[in-house]
Amino acid sequence: MKVLFIRTVPPDKEPRLIAIMNFVKKLGHNVELLLWDRTGEYYHLKEWQGFPIHAIHVPAQFGKGLKSLKSRMQFIKKAIAFLKDNSFDIVHGCDLDGVLPAVFVGNRQFRVYYDVFDFIYLYKSYGISFIRKALELLEHWVYKQVDAVILPDENRRELIPQKFASKIAVVPNVPEWTPEEPDHSILACLPDKKVKIYYAGVLYPDRGIQMLLELGTRRHDVGIVIAGSGILENMVRQYAEKHNNIVFLGKLPLPVAQGLYKHITHVWCVYDPSNPINRLSSPNKLFEAILSERIPIVAKGTYWDEYVKMHNAGIVIDYVRGLEQLEDFDFKQTLPVFQKQITRMQLLIKERKQMFVDMLKKLYL
DSSP states (O other): EEEEEEESSSSSOOHHHHHHHHHHTTOOOEEEEEEEEEESTTTTTHHHHHHEEEEEEEEOOOOOOOHHHHHHHHHHHHHHHHHHHHHHHHEEEEEHHHHHHHSSSSSOOOOEEEESSSSGGGGGGGOOOOHHHHHHHHHHHHHSSSEEEEESGGGGGGGOGGGGGGGEEEEOOOOOHHHHHHHHHHHEEEEEEESEEEEEOOGGGGHHHHHHHHHHOTTTTTEEEEEEEEEHHHHHHHHHHHHHHHHEEEOOOOHHHHGGGGGOEEEEEEOTTTHHHTTTTHHHHHHHHHHOOOEEETTTTSSSSHHHHTTTTTEEEEETTHHHHHHHHHHHHHHHHHHHHHHHHHHHHHHHHHHHHHHHHHOOO
16 A cells, blocks of 8 residues: 655654654555655655655744644645645544645545644644634544544543544554664763763753753753754753753754663653643653663653652652752662663553554554
């Protein structure tokens, strides 16, 4: 079968997307990617990660909600034209922007899967409540049009109306674990501290990045290592320039970012629970920490904190009071205790991997 994935954010930051595309390809299907390229970074590419890529360049900023409505409509219009000009058996739309072009194609001859990475009507950037309600109703209309609604975790079923329950397929987040040893030039940058806390990912305000940086200014015995890109990039760089125990590595390829785990002790998996989306999140960083036998730091009230507490396999902080809690925390003394318990949580990863395999085979065989 010929399968098209549609994504509207940079795919390099999407371990879930990479994992699913690779598995579908292993099943013997021809897999391609249609991308909304907002920055022009991908427009010249013909291939990405071994997959044919079709980048539609419509300039737009990230996180602007309805302010980017005109650009969003331009992308959808061009994506519909692409679908009409090309033949596919399945279109796998990631998030609302990714699935809308597929459901708007009249008399379509392909199946449509809606992979709900996030429920965008919960985003604060969409402002007032009636707009969010309109987006929620649009989501429900899409559920009716598609052949399957794919969720990354069981806890998100509660947001899907019961009448669409038969369409739900849970494909858990499981990281594509392909760590690659970083170059010596990267390793030489790491702070010379026994305790090193590592964050790799998008640099957004709701990831506790500023709290992590402030911890570095108060705990000179702790190294802070950050990799990624996003709207807080300049702030992170400024902290790194002023404090020698804070290191900013910029954007790294996923295998290299994963390879750094063996050189650190703790993984920052902190999300702001006041954001409803974060309360339902299944961060790959947590699973990568478990796979690499490193200690995750998570925020209370973000679903996975209960698993971490249950297995005594990490550190749970209050998002508001986290800096105060960690300021006097004895990281060194807890290292051997947590590392022994993490192996128990690795069984959970195996179960999720099996669910991942079984459900994708059901959808794509």
